[in-house]
Amino acid sequence: RRELSELGIAALFHYIGKTGLPVELLNKPTEFTPEEWEIMRKHPVNGVKTLLKLKGLQEQAIRMIMASFEHHLNYDLSGYPKLATPRRVSLFGRISSIADCYDALTSARVYNRNPFIPDKALSFMMKKSNAAFDPILLKIFINVVGIYPVGTLLLLNTRELGVVTKANPTPTNIHRPRIKLITDSEGNETDGNVIDLSENQGRSIVRSLDHRKYGIDVSKYFQ
Numbered sequence: 001r002r003e004l005s006e007l008g009i010a011a012l013f014h015y016i017g018k019t020g021l022p023v024e025l026l027n028k029p030t031e032f033t034p035e036e037w038e039i040m041r042k043h044p045v046n047g048v049k050t051l052l053k054l055k056g057l058q059e060q061a062i063r064m065i066m067a068s069f070e071h072h073l074n075y076d077l078s079g080y081p082k083l084a085t086p087r088r089v090s091l092f093g094r095i096s097s098i099a100d101c102y103d104a105l106t107s108a109r110v111y112n113r114n115p116f117i118p119d120k121a122l123s124f125m126m127k128k129s130n131a132a133f134d135p136i137l138l139k140i141f142i143n144v145v146g147i148y149p150v151g152t153l154l155l156l157n158t159r160e161l162g163v164v165t166k167a168n169p170t171p172t173n174i175h176r177p178r179i180k181l182i183t184d185s186e187g188n189e190t191d192g193n194v195i196d197l198s199e200n201q202g203r204s205i206v207r208s209l210d211h212r213k214y215g216i217d218v219s220k221y222f223q
Contacts, residue, residue, distance in 0.1 A: 006060050006063050006092075007067075007095060007166060009066075010063045010064045010066070010067035011065060011096055011099060011176065012103075013047070013064050013067070013068060014067045014068050014071050014096050015047070016050050016051065017042070017043035017044055017045065017046035017047025017048070017049075017050060017068060017197075018043045018046075018047075019050070020041075020043075020046050020061075021039065021040065021043060021046075021108055022039075025039060025040065028173070030191050032066050035110030036083045040104060041080045041081070044068055044069050044070070044071065044072055044080070045081055047065075047069065048068055050063050052065065055170040060109075063090075066092055066093055067092045067093055067096045069093070070090060070093025070094075071093060071097045071100050072097070072099070073089050073093065073097070074089075074097070074132045075089060075094060075130065075132060075133050076130070076132065077089070078131065079132070087144055089134075093138055094133070094134040095137060097132070097133060098133050099141075100132070101133070102121055102122070102125065102145075105121035105122050105124065105125070106118055117152065117153075117208055117209070117211075118145070118148065118149040118152050119147055119152060120148065120207075120208070122142055122145075122149075126138065126142075126162045140215065142174075143171060143174065144167070145167060146164070146168060146174055146175050146177050147175050148164045148167070148177050148208060149164065149167065150164050150165060150166065150167065150222075151163065151211075151218045151219070151222075152164040152204050152208050153165060153176075153208065153210070153211040153214070153216060153218060154179060154207075154208055155205070155207055155209055156201075156203050156204065156205060156206060157204045157205075157206055158185055158203055159185040159186075159187075160181075160183055160184060160185055161181070161183040161209075161216075162180060162182060162188075163178035163179060163180050163182055163218050163221050164177045164179050164193075165177075165179060165221070165222070166177050167181050167198075168197075168198055170198070173198040175186070176196075176198040176204075176205075177197060178194060178195070178197070179194070179195060179197060180192060180193070180194045180195075180221055181193060181194075182216070182221065
């Protein structure tokens with residue numbers, strides 16, 4: 001429990017190095033020039049310098065510093081900052097890099113107007129397993145959030161739409177989550193039942209959909 005608390009705090013501070021970067025660079029909607037990338041890639045080191053000024057956190061501060069410095073290193077050290085001497089990325093650094101990438105891929109940001117839907121983001125990350133990400137931790141992450149993470153909009157073989165409300169904790173049924181039906185087979189909005197697809201063999205997933213394209217606010221189904 002203590003380590004989870006420290007991990008949470010480290011993750012909250014892992015981007016603190018960006019506070020010293022120019023606002024116009026952080027908010028730039030187009031691609032960075034090589035010179036701008038050079039400035040942007042300094043934020044892990046800037047974060048270390050900022051966190052080193054903190055007092056009274058002792059071991060916790062060290063974990064925060066490691067997460068700030070390592071979250072863009074990549075599992076195989078192909079990222080940045082470049083190390084003079086190769087070494088293993090810390091556990092907090094490896095976890096932070098996975099969470100940070102998933103959040104970046106699925107969130108609407110200045111530089112990412114068309115974020116990935118959750119399962120497509122996970123598929124993209126799996127292609128970088130053992131290079132950018134620790135393969136074991138990435139598999140654990142996918143098992144936790146599910147192939148279809150909570151909030152994913154799904155089209156079923158019955159032509160109904162459903163929103164994932166809970167991932168299936170059983171590895172063999174990870175592709176069959178619990179969902180709430182939000183439309184009938186004719187496309188009419190409905191306050192449908194919550195069903196477990198692992199127990200409902202009559203329904204299966206055809207594909208995931210981008211809820212933004214259909215103007216569906218999936219968050220209202222979790223209020």
